[in-house]
Amino acid sequence: xxxxxxxxxxxxxxxxxxxDENGLIQDVQFTGGxxxxxxxxxxLVRGMLAKEVIQKFQGIxxxxxxxxxxxxxxxxxxxxxGQQSKTKI
Numbered sequence: 001x002x003x004x005x006x007x008x009x010x011x012x013x014x015x016x017x018x019x020d021e022n023g024l025i026q027d028v029q030f031t032g033g034x035x036x037x038x039x040x041x042x043x044l045v046r047g048m049l050a051k052e053v054i055q056k057f058q059g060i061x062x063x064x065x066x067x068x069x070x071x072x073x074x075x076x077x078x079x080x081x082g083q084q085s086k087t088k089i
């Protein structure tokens with residue numbers, strides 16, 4: 001399924017994600033932010049389990065900010081997993 005998450009506190013403003021029914025990330029695209037770095041993150045997480053990405057990325061900070069683009073990706077994935085588990089009940 002495709003999801004859109006609107007980031008908070010980062011240079012990127014939006015993350016578009018596609019995650020399959022097994023929790024594998026099929027695609028991630030950031031809007032705004034550091035284009036090269038975010039392309040790298042997108043390539044690295046493609047094919048990974050969402051839960052693994054959350055464990056690796058949550059809590060990463062960008063400079064003086066309380067969050068970062070990787071942290072916002074982890075936040076988006078936590079919300080998506082929460083939504084998916086509610087629909088399976």
